[in-house]
Amino acid sequence: MTKFAKYLPALTWLKHYQGADLKNDTVASIVFTIMVIPQSLAYAMLAGLPAITGLYASILPSILYSLFGTSRSLAVGPVALTSVMTASAVLPFAVSGSEQYASVAILLAFLSGVFLLVLSLLRLGFLTNLLSHPVISGFISASALLIVIGQLKYLLGIQSEGDTLLPLVSSLFAHLGDINLPTFILSVSSIASLLLMRRYFINLLKALGCSDSFVQLFGKSGPVLVVIAATVTVATLSLDNMGVSIIGAVPNKLLGLNIEGISWDMIKALFPSAFLISIVGFIGSVSVAQSFAAKRRQDIDPNQELVGLGLANIGSAFSGAFPVTGGFSRTVLNTDCGSKSPMTGIISALLILLTILFLTPLFYYLPKAILASIISISMMQLVSVEDLRNLWRFSKKEAYLLIITFSVVMIEGMETGLIAGVILSILFFLWHTSHPHIAIVGRLPGTEQFRNVQRFSVETNPSILTVRIDENLFFANARVFEERLQSLVSQDPAIRHLILMCTAINMIDASALQSLEKIVDRLADSNVKLHLSEVKGPIMDRLKQSSLLDNLSGQVFITQHQAIQALETKQTNE
Amino acid sequence: MTKFAKYLPALTWLKHYQGADLKNDTVASIVFTIMVIPQSLAYAMLAGLPAITGLYASILPSILYSLFGTSRSLAVGPVALTSVMTASAVLPFAVSGSEQYASVAILLAFLSGVFLLVLSLLRLGFLTNLLSHPVISGFISASALLIVIGQLKYLLGIQSEGDTLLPLVSSLFAHLGDINLPTFILSVSSIASLLLMRRYFINLLKALGCSDSFVQLFGKSGPVLVVIAATVTVATLSLDNMGVSIIGAVPNKLLGLNIEGISWDMIKALFPSAFLISIVGFIGSVSVAQSFAAKRRQDIDPNQELVGLGLANIGSAFSGAFPVTGGFSRTVLNTDCGSKSPMTGIISALLILLTILFLTPLFYYLPKAILASIISISMMQLVSVEDLRNLWRFSKKEAYLLIITFSVVMIEGMETGLIAGVILSILFFLWHTSHPHIAIVGRLPGTEQFRNVQRFSVETNPSILTVRIDENLFFANARVFEERLQSLVSQDPAIRHLILMCTAINMIDASALQSLEKIVDRLADSNVKLHLSEVKGPIMDRLKQSSLLDNLSGQVFITQHQAIQALETKQTNE
CATH class of the missing domain: 3.30.750.24 (STAS domain)
Structure with a gap:
């Protein structure tokens, strides 16, 4: 049993799993599923794919991680950083929205999964240590900023292209005259409501006399209410006829890997991206898992995490979706909803499956601007000036490393920035040790x-x-x-x-x-x-x-x- | 004065330079020049250039290093490793023997010089430390072996192509039927005489009753005698008409940089090669300089060495030649000939200039097989199994590093091998430190x-x-x-x-x-x-x-x- 349990960590918690746990986890899963849907749709859009694939990416990956991962809290699914890295990796190979685009994204998920498994088999997890704190910090701040700038086209209802600062900004300026007023109003009001909800919603619920347990369960459901309100508004006012971009009809078949469009050369060309996406996803996921584990005095096995996340990505590929990993905001939601075990991952996966099967018509009028608002707000929290200030005090050299990584990501793109940061970290370190005290x-x-x-x-x-x-x-x-x-x-x-x-x-x-x-x-x-x-x-x-x-x-x-x-x-x- | 002397180290030794020193250095220079000429011609051939450019590369570079370098013993000029690296860097851009080929080699010398100066200005000399002992050892053994295999075409008088193991060997086998008998006989007898001379020539001179000072001066002149004997044989027997390849007429103009053939893309593509050549050349040169300096209790300033070697390479480019550096065998010859100061570098440069102006007809009948013999013998000494054996005892991991570097150089080429070695060294080191004791x-x-x-x-x-x-x-x-x-x-x-x-x-x-x-x-x-x-x-x-x-x-x-x-x-x- 213990030997099996090493390879299938779920056996450890399933052994003690009881009826009461199931009841608790079912309630938690229902609330979690409702709240995580807008996020999942938004991140699929960020990856350049139909919003519905965000739900596909939340079923098999979540189940596989629940069985093979070692964290009891981590929620696995689409995450902002890996989604936008997916978009910038796929764009050179296909036009956004095409079948080829979906094929390449699926291939990328598969390759990322394979990479993670290989890292685990060869015990090469230490490679992830190459990303030093300043590099990660600069990378995340710059990527988040790029993501927000990239969302402006949805928020303003205009066209724009590019995935780095200069092309994005110049293309936004070129189309600034085309701003769609209804979209703009929708965006401003949804951002305002989201910000207000985040700050005052819990107090409001309390003031309304809601019970503590209700407040704890639904205190973070603000985004869901905004999504519902906006969808209803668009539907009743037929804003889609006035230029507001909506999700529209959901394709009733899974996207699949189009083998004909895939060549060995393309696989080779995708290698570096798949590698970086899996490393970045892994590091983020493990750090979230560890911080939640420390709170509950549990243990995380990084090598087994490679297996859990690797299988989750392969599962995502077989679901016709894109790279996934453990996300911070997903996990916070999961814990806030009262999840006590990975069973919530399995139950909510089934609930999302039901949603796909029966509830997709509800998303028809969901405006893209709302998803962009959700993305933008959560990304703005990732831009940290505080980090730079602390670093500057501690070590100028490492602060420059952060600044350089940030700048290269902004100007040359996420992958180049990350690689430049890693190479510089290593050179800085070697420079230091080659001038010994x-x-x-x-x-x-x-x-x-x-x-x-x-x-x-x-x-x-x-x-x-x-x-x-x-x-x-x-x-x-x-x-x-x-x-x-x-x-x-x-x-x-x-x-x-x-x-x-x-x-x-x-x-x-x-x-x-x-x-x-x-x-x-x-x-x-x-x-x-x-x-x-x-x-x-x-x-x-x-x-x-x-x-x-x-x-x-x-x-x-x-x-x-x-x-x-x-x-x-x-x-x-x- | 001291401030000037920092930038022009020659001022330090010139201050105390006297008439007696000049007399001593002049005698040393004459013997040194005669002995170093065959080597210089051979290394030009190794670089894929007309043999005479080996002499061009021995004038300005030698003078500039004597003025700006900090070693009192180092002799700068063409060296086997950098010459063969030059050949493999230039080949992708031009056909061997063409004007374009010479242009690219000249550009490479210029870029290497600029790199060395930039490294000095930015105090980036520490980058050369990235080449660890196992990597250098594997690199040198493999390169030396490749060079010897590459010389077989001259030794056998056949055609062959390629600069890595498999193409070289397969092309040699394909032409094995075309062996030119006179060339083969010439090669075998010259290799035999060279080996015998190395072992017994000094004893022979002593047995003939030569004075000790004469033996010391001319004890290593064996190669010169073999060169003269072979040239006379070819000339008198007209072996060139029987298929023996000879140096032939020397072009009476300097090769120059053909600006029209150079594009910015080519410069960018040559960057990595120029960088590696300058780093490999620099490391070899500094280690030779330091070991000779230790014997005489003198000091070497690595940063000023970057300047000296950088200017030497730029000087070589302006002479229409290829990358140069300080060489071990050149420096041994120089010391053996009784050189006491860098003045020998200046005097012998002038003597080589006189040779080019008046004595080139003497080289007409010099057979290429002899130069190939000289190269092969000196390269075989660089292949060290001893090193691998010691490493294996000390650290298996580092022994594997040597073996991997060796193998990649043999199969994929010198540059790829060197880069693979450096990356692996760094990864091994990071692996080690990421598993702390x-x-x-x-x-x-x-x-x-x-x-x-x-x-x-x-x-x-x-x-x-x-x-x-x-x-x-x-x-x-x-x-x-x-x-x-x-x-x-x-x-x-x-x-x-x-x-x-x-x-x-x-x-x-x-x-x-x-x-x-x-x-x-x-x-x-x-x-x-x-x-x-x-x-x-x-x-x-x-x-x-x-x-x-x-x-x-x-x-x-x-x-x-x-x-x-x-x-x-x-x-x-x-």
Whole structure:
């Protein structure tokens, strides 16, 4: 059972699942389903697909994640970031709205799913760590801003094209004369109502004397009411005849993968996008899952999450939909509705299926401007200046990293921006480690502690130089380290012993070993002995595999204190 | 003066330069020039250019480096690795032997020079550190082997094409029936004589009663004698009429950059090659310069080396030649000939100019097979199995890195191999740091020293958990670190204090800071206080810029000993 449970985490919670839980989860699922529908429709529109595919993407993926994922709270389905990344990945291959477009989006979901499974199989989840905090922050802010600008065409009822700042803005300006007044009024009033609802709806319900449990259940249903009100308004006033764009009739068949339109070259060309979408989706999802797990003292297994999300994406592809992942706002909704287990994911999936089968006519008059309003408001919350301000205080360099990522995303697009950010993070890190902090240390009087001579008043011995290298020794700094030691020793002819204090060395690679061997040789020529102290266990094991210790002119001491005592005693005896 | 001398290092040695030095350097230069000519011609052939351009590439570059470089021994000119990299970079753009080919090679030299100067200006020399020891080793072995295989067409007198293993070998096999017997005999006898000369020539000279100084000067002139003997043989027996390929008439004009053939697209396409050639050339050159400098207790300034080599390449472009750098065999020759200062670089440049002006007819009958023999023998020395064996013992992972780099160079070409090696080095390193060694430590009885509980028998306190993280905290491991701490604490409900012992932490970036903040929050929820000990000065300065210390539930202790004492005292009082 435990072995099965590792691969099918649902077994763990299903074991203790009882009738009362089912009752609770069913109520939660009904409310959740009603509230999540507008969001799902909106994100499908963001992906450039018919709004209904947002519902397709909420059935199989949600069930598969509930069975194979390790989070008890996470809600999986269409999410803003991966949806807009889908749009910008698919656009080069097909015209928005065409069958080919849907095929490519489906293929993308499939490839993303496969990538996630491969990452899990090869235990390559660590690759997701490459996205550093400043890069993610810059990426999210810029993408959210781009999304909002991209929604302006729906909010204003005009044409516009492009998925980066300049084309978007210039195309918006070119069509600024075509603003559709009814659409504009609808947008302004829906944005205003959404903002007001967010701030005052709960208080209003309380003031109206609703029970606490009712307020908790429906406190966030503001968007649903706005959607209903707008749809009814459009239908009764026939605003669609006055240029207001509506969802319209929903195709009664699933979109499928059109195999004929797919070539191996296209698959190869989609690889990078699929990879980035799966990584970005995975990181976002795991961080949401972890923060909810911490609140409930539960555990998340990142490797199994790759499986859960991978299967969810493959499920989405087989549903004729686009890449999905675990979303923050979906998960908040899910918890607010009182979900206690992944069973809500399964029940709400079934409810959405019923909706598709019987209720799609209700969406006929739903205006696109309302969905755009919902998207815009939730995206504006993701644009964070606060983050930049904190970073600026902590590290200018990382703040620049955020700014650069932000700018490249805005100007060159999401993928280029993300890749540029990752490459820069790595280069910044390598630059840092290739300029290692090397401290000359001495003994704190009366202790066995050794500290930087520049920061503490410590005792030193003129013929013994102790150098603490505050960095791993590896290819990026091996040559620098070699040069620095040579110049330190050459500055003072009194030095007879050089002790390398290795407290901070966690890794030595072959390049550093080569440098160490050169240093031993060169110091021997200048009659200086090289000693090592405080070498960590794993490093010592490693050095024993090389010939360095055989050729070492000095000794290896466990502690720096012992090293100084031994060398000073030797000196007195000489 | 000192300020000038920084930018024009020649001023430093010219200040003390005397008549006797000039006399010594002139003799050294004459011998050096005679011996270096065959090598220079051979490497031009390797670059796919007329042999004479090897001499063009030895004039201005050598003078410019002598003035602007910081090594007193380094000899700059055509070098095997950069020459063959030139050939493989130029081939996609032009047919070997065409005017266009020469233009592209010249452009490549110019771009390489500009790159080196830019790296110097932006202080980006650290980028060269990205080439780790295993990658360089695999790259050099594979390139040398490819070069030797590429020379077989000259050694056998047949046609062959391609610059990677499979095309080269298949094309050699296809033409194996066309072997030219006179060429083959010439090759075999010249390789045999070269090998014999290398081993026995010095002893032979001594046995013939030559003076020690004569032996020292001419002990390495074997290749020159073989070249002369072969040229005379070909000329007297008219072997060129029997299919032996010879240098032939030397064009009496400099090759120039054909501006019309150059487009901006071509420049962009050459960028990566120019970058890699300059980096590979720079690394090789600096390592040669440093090893010779160490022997003479002199200093090398890597940043000024970028300037010296950059100007040398631009000089080579203006001479109608190809990328150059400081070479190992050139420098050995230079030192063996008795060079004492960079003046030999200037004098031998002038001697080569005289050679071009008056002595080129002497090269008419020089057979290409001889140059190929010289190349092949010097390349075979670069193929090192020893290196792989040592690496295998030290670190399997790095040995695989060498093998992969080697294989990709052989199969996909030099540039792809080098790039693959660099990316893999970085990924290996990030993989390593993203799986940090986290040790639980306790006190060595009776000391102030703290060690890993798994390696030493130490004292611990059940309510205090001390964790030493043996790695920098940054984006690549921040999330892993977060997960590990959470799981450590959750395993033992008795823990009330968690001390992070930060001896080995040299860097904390914003991603790690964010993780630390999350850890503080989560531990507070489980009623565990987080303390820090042994935080390094620079890290402490950095943390003070953030809000972490304000929100810290515990304290910051200078030493781990103080931390334990304080927390244990507090416990007793409670």
